[in-house]
Amino acid sequence: MNASIITVGDEILIGQVIDTNSASLGQQLSDIGIRVKKTWSVSDDHGQIILAMQQALDETDFLFMTGGLGPTKDDITKKAIADFLGVDLYFDLPTFERIQKIFERHGREMSPHHHDQCLMPIGVQILRNSMGTAPGMLFKYKNKMIISMPGVPYEMKAIMNEEVLPWLSQSSDTHIYHKTMLTACNGETTIETAIADILSEMPENIKIAYLPSIASVRLRLSGTGKEKSVLITEVEKYSDKIVSRLGEMVFGFGESSLEKELWSLCVSKNLTVSTAESCTGGAIAARLVTIPGSSAYFMGGIVAYDNAVKENILKVKPETLIQYGAVSEQTVIEMVNGVTSLLKTVIGVSISGIAGPDGGTDQKPVGTIWIAVGHEHQQITYLLKAGKDRTKNIETATVYALDLLRRFIQKHY
Numbered sequence: 001m002n003a004s005i006i007t008v009g010d011e012i013l014i015g016q017v018i019d020t021n022s023a024s025l026g027q028q029l030s031d032i033g034i035r036v037k038k039t040w041s042v043s044d045d046h047g048q049i050i051l052a053m054q055q056a057l058d059e060t061d062f063l064f065m066t067g068g069l070g071p072t073k074d075d076i077t078k079k080a081i082a083d084f085l086g087v088d089l090y091f092d093l094p095t096f097e098r099i100q101k102i103f104e105r106h107g108r109e110m111s112p113h114h115h116d117q118c119l120m121p122i123g124v125q126i127l128r129n130s131m132g133t134a135p136g137m138l139f140k141y142k143n144k145m146i147i148s149m150p151g152v153p154y155e156m157k158a159i160m161n162e163e164v165l166p167w168l169s170q171s172s173d174t175h176i177y178h179k180t181m182l183t184a185c186n187g188e189t190t191i192e193t194a195i196a197d198i199l200s201e202m203p204e205n206i207k208i209a210y211l212p213s214i215a216s217v218r219l220r221l222s223g224t225g226k227e228k229s230v231l232i233t234e235v236e237k238y239s240d241k242i243v244s245r246l247g248e249m250v251f252g253f254g255e256s257s258l259e260k261e262l263w264s265l266c267v268s269k270n271l272t273v274s275t276a277e278s279c280t281g282g283a284i285a286a287r288l289v290t291i292p293g294s295s296a297y298f299m300g301g302i303v304a305y306d307n308a309v310k311e312n313i314l315k316v317k318p319e320t321l322i323q324y325g326a327v328s329e330q331t332v333i334e335m336v337n338g339v340t341s342l343l344k345t346v347i348g349v350s351i352s353g354i355a356g357p358d359g360g361t362d363q364k365p366v367g368t369i370w371i372a373v374g375h376e377h378q379q380i381t382y383l384l385k386a387g388k389d390r391t392k393n394i395e396t397a398t399v400y401a402l403d404l405l406r407r408f409i410q411k412h413y
Contacts, residue, residue, distance in 0.1 A: 004056035008067035033176040049080035067151030069134040071113035082121035089119040127163040184403040215399035258402040266297035275301035276339035278352040314338030332372035
């Protein structure tokens with residue numbers, strides 16, 4: 001099965017609003033085995049909406065539309081859908097009563113525009129909107145489906161999760177099962193080469209997708225089948241083979257993250273962690289504290305951006321900085337020793353580098369970043385050779401530092 005997505009609204013075309021709905025819908029539909037073939041963004045123009053609908057339904061089984069269902073004059077999606085289907089609009093009393101109750105609950109009066117919002121194309125199956133006034137709409141068109149939802153992202157997501165996805169699940173006799181493996185600090189080409197023989201063994205009903213982000217790649221196995229238990233067993237078998245082959249490259253599954261895995265590791269092993277950051281400016285610490293309960297293991301961090309802070313607070317020796325420089329293996333080791341001693345933690349993470357776009361030399365070009373993890377008696381270090389984009393370098397270095405911490409804990413505790 002395949003689908004098209006149409007987003008309606010001038011505000012999207014002029015860049016006033018970023019279209020996040022298409023990305024969200026694409027991910028959710030992919031997760032249930034529906035492939036998005038094409039997306040359109042069209043203006044608040046009756047003819048353009050109808051033209052896009054015709055093109056979409058000529059090519060795909062499902063059409064998902066967002067936007068143009070509000071109470072103002074530029075919200076014309078319903079009228080365009082009605083004209084496309086060749087039907088009239090009718091006044092839907094249950095929708096009016098529901099909107100009326102929402103306004104009464106908030107002590108406000110409905111406007112005449114909200115009365116117009118209750119006009120629906122004949123033949124509609126109304127989809128409840130638990131987050132707003134405009135309901136979603138479902139239509140059968142020949143042997144295809146049209147699903148129209150509000151453009152407000154949280155309203156669209158509510159209708160998808162509460163109405164559309166359950167309906168799609170009930171209407172299909174094919175089961176879909178996904179298993180997502182999370183990896184860090186290796187590219188998709190490296191990963192694919194490592195598991196090529198396993199992929200060649202997989203049956204036609206199981207596919208793999210590589211979903212890369214900065215310094216990370218998600219591997220998603222997607223299987224389809226008539227018998228759910230058999231399907232799950234089969235997908236899990238190949239997932240186990242891939243994890244066994246990739247080893248410590250894999251740090252988690254599903255919707256986890258490096259910071260979630262570190263929280264679990266440190267709390268279960270009764271470890272405490274501190275950070276000493278130069279070029280990342282606190283980004284490592286910021287990632288760690290996004291997880292509720294991180295105070296159980298993360299004690300704090302020092303942003304030692306200037307060499308004076310490295311010397312005076314972290315006790316990096318002046319001769320180390322003179323001889324090797326701030327961006328060196330020797331310096332990050334002394335930073336680890338300093339922060340663990342200062343904050344009384346079991347493990348420290350330190351980082352120092354040239355984030356760019358300026359400051360590099362022939363010996364240490366922009367993107368040269370040293371990372372250390374450990375304590376006074378034992379450390380591991382890593383030299384990251386990143387690119388020239390400052391923001392990307394900071395994000396990449398943060399991921400590498402978190403993953404180095406994970407590997408150090410798994411190896412030594």
